Amino acid sequence: MHIKYDVVILGAGINGIAIAKALALEEKKVLVIEKNHIASGASSHSSRLIHGGLRYLEHFEFSLVREALNDQQYLLETYPDLVKLRHFYLPIYKNSKRPVWMIRLGLWLYSFFAKHEHKAVEVKKKDFLDKFKSIKEKNLKAVFKYFDGKTDDYALTQQIAQEAKVQGVEILEETELKTVLIDDEIIKIETSDGYVETNLIINATGAWIDEINAKFNLPSSYSIEKLSGIHLVIDRVLTPEPLILETASKRIFFIIPEINTTIIGTTERSEDSNVDDIKIDDEDVEYLLRESNRYLKSELNRDDIKEVYIGTRPIIKSHKDPTMMSREYKLDLHHIGKNRVMHVYGGKLTTFPSLARRAVEILIK
Structure with a gap:
């Protein structure tokens, strides 16, 4: 039956x-x-963020950002024990691909779409460096602070x-x-x-x-395009608040403090194999260590890694560049x-x- x-x-x-x-x-x-x-x-293999997608504004995906921020507010109100607003800091260096004016405009739009009262602001470099003692000062041009959601996925x-x-x-x-x-x-x-x-x-x-x-x-x-993304879990807290940073190739990655650890991620590698066959690549680990060390005073190495996890995201095929999908x-x-x-x-x-x-x-x- x-x-x-x-x-x-x-x-x-x-x-x-x-x-x-x-x-x-x-x-x-x-x-x-x-x-x-x-x-x-x-x-269960994400960056553990409930975010509107600040970088999607760069590709004019306004409707996606607006919808995500509406959902973010709903989740903040419905699951206050699981979804919380956190300060996110965005430092801009002289070699950053995105100029200060572009970041300022993007954060203004992001704050405009957001449903909470916390707006993005520019913070003094000295105040930032006093708070983030592990971050390099050389060539730092400006620092912004905005708010996004954090969760346990x-x-x-x-x-x-x-x-x-x-x-x-x-x-x-x-x-x-x-x-x-x-x-x-x-x-x-x-x-x-x-x-x-x-x-x-x-x-x-x-x-x-x-x-x-x-x-x-x-x-x-x-x-779909299958994009694998790895995250490094570092065995200690590196920063007091989450950081959004830019790689040498203009991609975005995060340094996100947890209770006793720090999550660094993520990568975006296009995959051709079946999902169950996708494995963590040593080059991806080295990539995240290398990019993190561009900003950290004390360099990380493999001995600092407590765990590495990988998740595969389904992105609807639209462009050849995975970061543009x-x-x-x-x-x-x-x-x-x-x-x-x-x-x-x-x-x-x-x-x-x-x-x-x-x-x-x-x-x-």
Whole structure:
């Protein structure tokens, strides 16, 4: 006997879990199938930021920044124990690719879009250096301070998952998807846990989305670029507050203090292999150490690294340069007889509330 669900969602990352909860609130019977465990992918391997995406302004992605900052405010108000505003400092050096006027304009726009009362300001170099004693002074031109959200990505995803379960969502972890058969009447799904049926399947598998579509012959309109990003976890606190810095090649990276450690990241490497085969590259580790040491008085080496973790982000293909690809998401819906197949392309941690609301609007309202 096959159990019938209103919706079956593939993937228990932040987007899949959030959509499941939103549909359950609409009194839908929802099943989530996850081959590993909740938040095992990029939802627990990020920079742990709830941010609007300051650098997206540089590419004129105003709607994405506005939506992300709206979601940021919602998360600050709804999960005050998990999402908090932090001071972020942005030092500008003489060899910085972005001039001071551009940063000042970008931060003014960012503050304008933000929903909280804390605005970006320029701070005195002396005050910055007194506070950030580990940062080099030579060639420092200006320093700005702005505000963004900080979280524990794994804990936040687990919280949303628990709320989804309270609403009646069933989540099958450590469950392998074996077959997906679609005719005009029904979608039959075989898993390592048994058989289920539905008329609506949602592919929210993140970086695995193309692999799932190819394996089970699901109709789709887009494909993704897989960008792997590593983070170094340093065994001590390097700075009192988060820093946003520029690499020699104009990319952005963060130095983010935690309770007893510091996170440095992230890289952006385009990947051709399957997601499960992507490994940490020694060159990426050296890259982050090298770029960090351009700013730190006391150089880091491999002995300072407590942990290295890697996550793979699904970016909708749009440009050849990975750093120019949009972080916007697409909800791709297909009709097959009485059935519907929806794919969640792209997206980021911050925008999961609006993504889930949009999915409900498309599917129900």
